[in-house]
Amino acid sequence: MEIQDRIGQLSDIKRLALRKLLENKDIGDDALLSLGDSNVRMLRKGEPKLFIYPATDGSVGYMRYYLPHIPEQWGVYALQTPGLEGEQEPYRTIADIARHGIERIREVQPAGPYYIAGHCMGGLPAYETARQLSANGDEVGLVLHLYPIFNRPWKDLPTGQDELQLRAIIDYCYIIEHLLNVKIDLPVETLATLDREAQMDRVIEEFRRNNYLGSADPEIIPLGPNSSFCRVALEDVHLGGTLVRKGEMILPVFQSGNHDGSVFAEADTFRPGRNHNHLAFGWGPHRCLGAPLASLELQAALTALAASHPGLRLAEEPDRIQWKQHSLVRGPLSLPVRWDI
Structure with a gap:
């Protein structure tokens, strides 16, 4: 509303x-x-x-x-x-x-x-x-x-009336680079030869292929709060060798797929840099529409946290952390930390 x-x-x-x-x-x-x-x-x-x-x-x-x-x-x-x-x-x-x-x-x-x-x-x-x-x-x-003054080569930017969209693309990439501390390398010379619609298609392709807006380490996201919802079978269906009959209710914990040892080596070990497609946001037509934004927010937040609090670490032993037991969303009740000053 x-x-x-x-x-x-x-x-x-x-x-x-x-x-x-x-x-x-x-x-x-x-x-x-x-x-x-x-x-x-x-x-x-x-x-x-x-x-x-x-x-x-x-x-x-x-x-x-x-x-x-x-x-x-x-x-x-x-x-x-x-x-x-x-x-x-x-x-x-x-x-x-x-x-x-x-x-x-x-x-x-x-x-x-x-x-x-x-x-x-x-x-x-x-x-x-x-x-x-x-x-x-x-x-x-x-x-x-x-107008904000940026330290950049203004004279090298496109200025023609038919190049306004390309100029806007370059401007936005410059802003994104400085906000997220990423390096965006677009084929500007190639873009200049394309029409407006083809330019946007190519830019979207470059951002997706190079993961410019979602470069938070995918290994981190499955470790976050998990939640599951009950599902009701609309017809008889076989899952993992088990027959689920029409009308029966199940509670699928799809995030457990992130720890499938037959798919991921050392599946229960946190390994930054691991390249895999996790299920924290769902998959297929049920994949969360906010996944790109969540990944972008996570990247920005963790980058800022690491820069402002160097040496951030747990203030207690990991096995002493208490977890929520009666909540839809799984997460720690509290997370005591300490950092270097």
Whole structure:
């Protein structure tokens, strides 16, 4: 159920209470200016007021990280993209986003000079806002384009109008490399000879073949919490030499296949680097749809954990760890650890 639907089921009193709670909620320097139908978020009070449009995703939570780089006396207001929270239909043109932004900006600051900025792709509505304000006779004091600076060979990137998708692919690969600490080696020269659809097919093939987004060691995942669900046979079926009759209930522990000695050498031994297809996420049409995301999260979490806590190790003997006995998901009740400082 969507958040808007849940809110709609609340009584008028509860909706009012929720609104007041959110209006008064202050998370650091990020305060909600108004809940009504405004998409303006006040990050800091001050003068002059700087209004910032977000990047493509439309959210503004990250903008608090710009505050240390903006003069302390300046007020900073973020213009969240209209429709991001389902309060209205999203606009389809830059001009409409800018027009809406001007209406909200005037609610905070009725007259110029106006200071407008945009983060990354937010530079487009920022420029259009300044253009519309100027065309209306309003004074524009500043138009600012904020963009993160990466140490990379910008001059070597594609710049042609028909190469925008290839440029985007290269940009995203650069970001993924730095977020996940992986090296992505795409055949850029080959991609440049393909049409847009063929480019994407080739990129997906490269990511899958080289396991760029799921490079968490597959040996780790079967060791995580396991769970099983009861199944009811819809027809007579033979499993491992046993007849399961129609209507009978069974409890398959499919993760036990990860410890099948006839398939994996030293199946009960933890051996990082072992190349195998485990069953922790299921298999075939029942394979978990979230498996790639879970693997990616595991890789990022373990990489960060190892970097921030070198020498991480158990604080007790393994045989003293107590395990859950009456839960659907198997796992330790607690896991005492120690690490080097």
